[in-house]
Amino acid sequence: MGKVYLVGAGPGDPDLITVKGVKIIGQSDVILYDRLVNKQLLDYAPEQTTRIYCGKRPDHHALKQEEINRLLCHYARRGKIVTRLKGGDPFIFGRGGEEALALGKYQIPFEIVPGITSGSAAPAYAGIPLTHRQISSSVAFVSGVTRKEEDSEAYWEHLAKGPDTLCIYMGLKNLPEICKYLIRYGRDAMTPIAAIYYGTMQVQQTVTGTLQTIATKAKQIKNPAMIIVGDVVRLREQIQWFEEMAYEAESPSAVSS
Numbered sequence: 001m002g003k004v005y006l007v008g009a010g011p012g013d014p015d016l017i018t019v020k021g022v023k024i025i026g027q028s029d030v031i032l033y034d035r036l037v038n039k040q041l042l043d044y045a046p047e048q049t050t051r052i053y054c055g056k057r058p059d060h061h062a063l064k065q066e067e068i069n070r071l072l073c074h075y076a077r078r079g080k081i082v083t084r085l086k087g088g089d090p091f092i093f094g095r096g097g098e099e100a101l102a103l104g105k106y107q108i109p110f111e112i113v114p115g116i117t118s119g120s121a122a123p124a125y126a127g128i129p130l131t132h133r134q135i136s137s138s139v140a141f142v143s144g145v146t147r148k149e150e151d152s153e154a155y156w157e158h159l160a161k162g163p164d165t166l167c168i169y170m171g172l173k174n175l176p177e178i179c180k181y182l183i184r185y186g187r188d189a190m191t192p193i194a195a196i197y198y199g200t201m202q203v204q205q206t207v208t209g210t211l212q213t214i215a216t217k218a219k220q221i222k223n224p225a226m227i228i229v230g231d232v233v234r235l236r237e238q239i240q241w242f243e244e245m246a247y248e249a250e251s252p253s254a255v256s257s
Contacts, residue, residue: 008115
């Protein structure tokens with residue numbers, strides 16, 4: 001019997017994977033990797049390692065979740081070291097819990113290797129602290145989609161009255177609706193909000209506004225994107241660092257100096 005490792009690859013920048021994650025990739029016989037995993041991480045694997053793409057987009061899944069679960073069990077039963085390489089953290093909107101349950105059901109040995117989730121990394125690279133002693137003492141990682149459309153209103157009503165800071169995954173498509181519900185159920189329309197495209201990558205782009213204006217201001221932002229709601233977004237004006245640094249690194253003057 002082999003073993004399965006559910007490894008968080010981090011938010012995109014390949015340097016943000018854990019040391020343990022790199023070590024496990026380096027001893028893997030099989031790697032099943034997701035769409036948002038930086039492909040540079042696959043270079044840590046031996047040349048003979050089998051690489052299987054399992055990427056999911058909203059309109060297309062390379063492999064269904066049931067097939068991914070089956071492959072994890074299949075290769076482990078053949079005595080292989082299997083790495084399930086997942087963007088961000090396996091247990092934060094990564095379906096790692098589903099995969100761990102499937103492995104446990106069939107008594108397949110497995111281990112969880114946490115990763116840095118985009119919900120914390122993207123705002124950090126955008127200069128937005130999720131908590132601050134004078135501004136925010138609570139934060140929630142939430143999904144921008146609900147399992148049933150009819151549950152959306154109750155879902156956002158609960159969150160509008162909840163934590164100081166909201167980190168919304170998969171929320172770009174429903175951004176106008178999300179803002180509408182948050183305002184309806186108690187958030188001030190002038191609450192700051194940021195949309196961060198491809199956080200931690202050189203192409204990162206951040207747009208800020210308010211619940212009232214962001215749907216219009218962020219029209220050019222595409223997926224993958226993180227949405228941050230809360231007064232902490234105002235701090236970006238003082239502590240943004242990464243996008244300016246990336247721009248300077250790419251500018252001709254920076255290269256020639």
